[in-house]
């Protein structure tokens with residue numbers, strides 16, 4: 266069973282990263298309707314009680330529309346915008362306040378449209394607001410996870426330092442060591 270990454274600091278971007286290693290492996294983590302249910306649970310937006318193949322198809326279509334719009338592929342934008350706006354027309358998931366802890370809880374649903382609407386509305390909010398320019402792609406090799414850089418100077422480079430940052434650092438360290446090994450020893454005279 267695939268683990269879902271939740272490193273994007275934004276619901277709609279976490280959803281986009283259910284397809285991993287874009288442009289290379291294209292690791293699809295949403296292969297069955299039950300995968301979508303698992304993602305909803307892990308994303309902390311309640312419980313999707315049933316899921317169908319057609320619901321999964323709609324989810325994948327929305328996911329790729331969000332990816333297209335966030336990464337700014339202009340030619341595909343009209344259809345991506347239509348897909349996004351259509352999903353957002355549906356009533357979203359509903360949060361309820363729980364007393365006395367003042368925690369909120371999402372009501373479970375059997376309607377995938379509510380889940381997709383919540384994701385679509387999050388994407389619309391992101392794409393139409395100032396944070397749009399803070400969406401970045403992880404600098405890790407083949408990672409391709411998009412994340413929202415909320416660091417004050419805007420210098421975040423990795424989806425997660427402990428996953429991709431360290432990998433790149435140790436790779437460059439290895440390269441440096443290798444370079445040091447092949448450097449000819451100084452000639453003694």
Ligand SMILES: [Zn+2]
Nearest residue numbers: 403408424429
């Ligand atoms: Zn990464």
